[in-house]
Amino acid sequence: DGGITQSPKYLFRKEGQNVTLSCEQNLNHDAMYWYRQDPGQGLRLIYYSQIVNDFQKGDIAEGYSVSREKKESFPLTVTSAQKNPTAFYLCASSIGGGGEQYFGPGTRLTVT
């Protein structure tokens, strides 16, 4: 089945630890995205990548880092510099720009 997978579904970390969220797609899409979702806030763009080995900051990139070494994979690291890391994180992909984005099932990160 084609789609986007995110793992794990739930993730718990202690404050001060970096944590990496996985996102894999087998849709052969060039572009991939990371969003953060908080109650009442909608979806906010963290980082996006148009093509392998290239990525751009979104609206709330501070405290996050990404890499895009393979077309299929776009991992997100939540660093200890992110002041409020507890959230629902969504990965998405698209064929190119300006059109449909398809979302993964999300990872709920809880930092205590």
Next chain:
Amino acid sequence: QQQVKQSPQSLIVQKGGISIINCAYENTAFDYFPWYQQFPGKGPALLIAIRPDVSEKKEGRFTISFNKSAKQFSLHIMDSQPGDSATYFCAATSSGGSNYKLTFGKGTLLTVNP
């Protein structure tokens, strides 16, 4: 100018009724308007989308109405069912090839009572 304003924040409808969610935008460069449906604990799923060359698009019980001059678009869910209970997000973008950002509304929590 990049905002998309969505209303209402929450909506309760009886089974069989019509659910209406509205969105307004400011950026006249926006020319692609998708709606996403999200169930609790799941990722959003693309529901229906419209481009401004048409004023209405219908897919089953879901209809998007688009008013270019008012810079508004809305989602109508006819014969609403309890299974439609979810959060709905409108979004907008300009479909020029170099633009990769979708601007989302803040969402509407729809509850359809049986």
